[in-house]
Amino acid sequence: MSTTIEQNKGFGATLWDYLTTVDHKKIAVLYLIGGGFFFILGGLEAMAIRIQLIKPANDFVSAGFYNEILTMHGTTMIFLAAMPLIFALMNAVIPLQIGARDVAFPFLNSLGFWLFLFGGILLNASWFLGGAPDAGWTAYAPLSTTSPGHGVDFYVLGLQISGAGTLIAGINFLVTIINMRAPGMTYMRMPLFTWTTFVVSALILFAFPALTVGLFLLMFDRLFGSGFFDASMGGNSVIWEHLFWIFGHPEVYILILPAFGIFSEVLPTFSKKRLFGYTAMVFATVLIGFLGFMVWAHHMFTVGLGPAANSIFAIATMAIAVPTGIKIFNWLFTMWGGSIRINTAMLWALGFIPSFTIGGMTGVMVAAAPADYQYHDSYFIVAHFHYVIVGGVVFGIFAGLHYWWPKMFGKILDETLGKITFWTFFTGFHLTFFIQHFLGLMGMPRRYWTYGADQGLELGNVISTVGAFLMAIGAIVFLYNVIITTIKGDKVSGDPWDGRTLEWSIPNPTPHYNFTQIPLVRGLDPLWIEKTEGRKGMTPAEPIGDIHMPNPSILPFVMSLGLFIAGFGAIYQIDNPIWLVVLIIGMGITFGAMFIRSVKDDHGHHIHKEDLDKGAGL
Amino acid sequence: MKGWMGKIRTLFLLSLLSLLLSGCGKENLTAFSPKGYGAEVSLNLIIISLLVMIFVFIVVMVIYTIVLIRYRQKKGQEDFVPKQTEGNKALEVIWTVIPIILLIIIAVPTVSATFDLADTTEKNDSLNISVTGNQYWWHFNYGEEEIQTSQDLYIPTGEKVYLNMMSSDVLHSFWVPTLAGKMDTNPENENTMYIEAYEEGVYYGKCAELCGPSHSLMDFKVIAVSPEEFDQWVEDMQNVNPDATPETASAQEGQALFENSCLSCHAIGSSPTAVGPNLTNFGDRSKIAGVVDYSKENLVKWILNPEEFKPGNKMSGNYSVPEPEEAEKIADYLLQLQPSEVTPESATE
Known part of the structure; x- marks a missing residue:
């Protein structure tokens, strides 16, 4: 990716290159930078929360500002950090893993990224424009519909725009995985990361429309005077809760399943064994995805849905523990009898197993509705979902970054710094969140700005804050690692880990067109099969020929920019109708770009086979 | 078992x-x-x-x-390839x-x-109390007994008490961890749950659903007393005369001020007005507004500037702030509103 040709380019040319790129590898880098930036932002918000709670009756931040911080922490981490970082890995890896030269819709891939980024920027612009949203990341009505100022409007429009990007990305990966697999790669030969991406893309396709609808209704309530969630106008606030969680629960699996996929790549590679129970793992993935849609009301046990609904959703939720358990045991038995190498990527995978098991245990515990009457909206729940999302998703992202960094950037992240990151972050994580299980049952509700000095909650909160600082140190060391490796790290071969899947058959750096010849896949772990038969690389499935590649385009950037501008118009037209002009200009830019895209013929370009030998496209 | x-x-x-x-x-x-x-x-x-x-x-x-x-x-063993x-x-x-x-x-x-x-078979034969969550306080209405009160929920021990819950504004959640799990108060439909306290005591309650800046300052109490004491309390509350003249001159002036400026939101007695908390037994409470230490000094401060204690509350900016000496008189009046011998203290003895 960062080749000599590119390094010789000026900053402006590189910038233009990234603004217009439709190359999945460069879009992966963009997602990584965007997601990384918002991860730091969300982390700072988390630190503000923990500092505020370090002692009773603290006044580090004010009550109203605290609600803005907690809302933005949740929203940022879920929509703007975890999802983009996962998309970074998917973009970097999936086409390589299935033996494709790019995704099915490279233009849409770029559009998905820019929509996410502009949506995220719009949401965060609220900090400087009168205050961020303050109704929680769940934005429950009527608090969200009655929240003063424009904060929640930014939430609605920002998420709507970035959500469209996510939906586009999901559809893109779905089509890519269905249509672009190399010859011989049947469904049951796909690597687990590809499988989980496939299932996750389907989840996005079905879950995000619920959010889109919910956000539209909320937008109408706030900006255009409707009353979908207003009881006094015949609306119903519980509808929002349903819509939100019909999206929100599958969202949890949208985040965790790719992490499962990453661990299913890392554990076999560093145990030198094929994944134990591949078929069971695939079916467990599909089953988790399927059941993920039938459990949303377990977020609503205390809403008053009645005992029949609560029982049904309790049992459906417990059922998810079965496929998850299957996965845990198959990972353990992948390592059983193997030859385990422990490096940083593997450490994250090994740290994940006990951490996520705890998150899964508490998951079953909160599924028991009458017990949840106590856990619900208390710090127990905060602890539970951080065990799942940090102990599962964030650990997975770290494992994936360490594992695929040489594929993405041609260098291995420093191992010593990596191990320091792991141990500080891992210790800090358990210190922060384990105690919160107890805080919750000791009577500390979540989203509390402060607590009294006489309530027995001091010690737990101090421990939790200390842990949060350790996590912050771990994250800073990782950032330092990235910088130092980029500056000083040595180039490595295309297959530094003795890999098993197709992406490791590609030389370093990965050519623009990924594969000179599309490989022939002869089974699960195709590269491993070739290695055991004494071959160095993949057997090609086609003769060397001209390679057809898409052209770069600035249009996705322009389309997203138009929506970004329109967003401000939509938000401020309620104060002054003159802003409708801005709305119209913004939409005009977007529709104009769409019109150009529709009428302009762009058939891409060919890299001729004579030029391939000379290094074209590197 | x-x-x-x-x-x-x-x-x-x-x-x-x-x-x-x-x-x-x-x-x-x-x-x-x-x-x-x-x-x-x-x-x-x-x-x-x-x-x-x-x-x-x-x-x-x-x-x-x-x-x-x-x-x-x-x-x-670097070259060892496992099965x-x-x-x-x-x-x-x-x-x-x-x-x-x-x-x-x-x-x-x-x-x-x-x-x-979720069992409601005994609901009709039991004590029923309507609970209303408000930003940022709790209103309790004993329908059959015709008692209205706020912040302190008195219940008898050893029996199921049915709580019929709604919200007057945004979502709240009623949580008294030591007595029972939580239940949300929704603006559009009534939720019912029951609590049964085994022993007398003052149990701490919290709001568990994000409801605005002062979400963490919506504490309330459930005061469980023996059935006899409870009956006594009901009788005392029913016998309250909202117009009774206080003993001290300051409190008398306070009463006049209160009736002029505060009564439109805060009821004394069984009036159903519930814009702000009902203050019938304010003198029996142990906290001001659920979270502030109970003292005349703090009460005066509250009357002059409630925003300092509960950001975003509905009182701030919606009343004509009295002069400090007037606030003192109002405080004198409120502090002597002690209709019953049955108080949080008597529940913990």
């Missing part, structure tokens, strides 16, 4: 105590030492599910430890079936407890 559950619970709490030097939190706030039926049902279920899950965790960790000790690559096992059908069946059985162990009591806690 109850006997061995009790033993397990004691064991569990003892180990927990040693685990956490801080103990299990503050008495009458923590869910770890239930003093009501709902909290007991919840805790039993918590313990059952926790025990099953600890078993699973131990199994996972044993395999995990064995794997990490036995199968780490040793020096000189590439595809899987094992018998093992897959085992770790599918056993978890299902374990889940059934949790699911059966879950369903039974869910229906148990």
